[in-house]
Amino acid sequence: MKIAIAGSGALGCGFGYMMQKGGNDVTLLDFWEEHIKAIKENGLSVTVNGKEDNVIIPVGKPEEIKDTFDTIFIFTKSMGLRNMLEKIKHMLTEETKVVCLLNGLGHADTISEYIPKKNIIMGTTVWTGGLDAPGKTHFMGEGPVEVQNSDENEEEGTRQVVKMMADCGLNGIYSQNVHFTTWRKACVNGTMNALCSLLDCNIKQLFETSQIDELNHGIVSEFSRIAETEGIKLDVEEIVNYLKATAEKVGGHYPSMHQDLKNKRPTEIDFLNGVVAKESEVKGFEAPYCKQITQLIHAKEDILGIKR
């Protein structure tokens, strides 16, 4: 399969590496010049679950790559999605599948402005990774990658992508309910990710506070109400228990938004609590938890001098 990775940070490099190893023709796309230069000169160094490797892999800015692709995986930050879709227009054929595994809500709507619904594959993954230096990343986990075609009558192409990922050790599976998984993951990020960032603590510390139950219930109730308007049933108690179980597993981890603030990068809050606050306003609900958390995180970005 001829594959492009649109956004080659830690996850993009991890997926690209695994899929090339599995026999596919993979090209990495990115905008970070130092990173591109390092990969061109020294190859891509990837450590997968502790095992180090170095591979030669095509890489470039989107405007430098003239090919078209069978499948394009998008691994930008949420706020970089639209710009990336603009920049990869010339790589698309009528059959090109676009796979989006980004955190956050509302991405399917953005993608559908550029790509016909039959070619959009939405999903989530629990693979994680980190960027250690230009050209050097690590990749951890065992998956799965759950995906579903946006047009449910067009599963066939998506099933081929799933099979390809499974063959490459990425643990791809076809989901009948990717909307639910996406919303549940947004709840994880909208609670522990947002709160750890605001309170400057790790997940274990957050879940040991006396306030976590009230905060989780407040936030998840607001997510649940908007999910329901989109036909997704999120049981608040069930999700809150899922959060607790997740927190127990990850423990002393600092979530991504905390790392964003620490490294003075804008957060994805507008695609999590921010979406719920905005949609609630449009639909006539109150969402004071999500609204205030979004305001506080933006205030924190401003204080840290982070440009949005």
Place this chain on the structure above:
Amino acid sequence: MKIAIAGSGALGCGFGYMMQKGGNDVTLLDFWEEHIKAIKENGLSVTVNGKEDNVIIPVGKPEEIKDTFDTIFIFTKSMGLRNMLEKIKHMLTEETKVVCLLNGLGHADTISEYIPKKNIIMGTTVWTGGLDAPGKTHFMGEGPVEVQNSDENEEEGTRQVVKMMADCGLNGIYSQNVHFTTWRKACVNGTMNALCSLLDCNIKQLFETSQIDELNHGIVSEFSRIAETEGIKLDVEEIVNYLKATAEKVGGHYPSMHQDLKNKRPTEIDFLNGVVAKESEVKGFEAPYCKQITQLIHAKEDILGIKR
């Protein structure tokens, strides 16, 4: 006038020093042994607006002092008020005036459980100070100290206390509207104090964020609604403008609650936003800003290992 200072931190020492200098018989009360010992052995060092002095002044734990007093000034933290009232019972006569200049809401109700209304003097001050070491404090400003008798038919005794403070350079004035001043000061503390603590920034940084208008409006509206149920009119726009003007004056200052967290002491949030959240619940209003800020500050206290 025979005066006790119940709670001899920075403000208590400053007031005690000024009133003794002005010819009154002043005794300091406190619970901190190191501080008491230092004052007993080396005298009290006070720097008033940059001018240093050292004086001999009676000091002790409340249980050690057997006298009664004409006037007792309370300068505890909000959460120490009730305990202090218990500990000074034996120093009260039927005529002893109790002056409370504490930040926060609801203190008059607590004091009225111990003291007849005619003897309660409520007020606010803009004097500030700091504790540099045991026995060593500084005191800054020019006042005023605005006070009002809780029973408005009993102004006479309070006017004597006001005159005494004026004579001592403390700029005491009798106010006809101390309730308003108290609520307005609570709005200052419930916005900039709480938010700087949560966002770990100074007042200048907070007021430069893009979110400050929405946050101030959200919080002040909730304070205003509860103030109104107590017969106090707080115009939201007027208060928000007052906050801006105050912020411009104090600039790069880190407010007291920020210092509390930094020094791992419990904050006074339960006597500011916490009161508004609680009263709103009792009275059937929503107060999501105050409620969530109280929860987040308590979560932060928990993370820092601060016992409440």
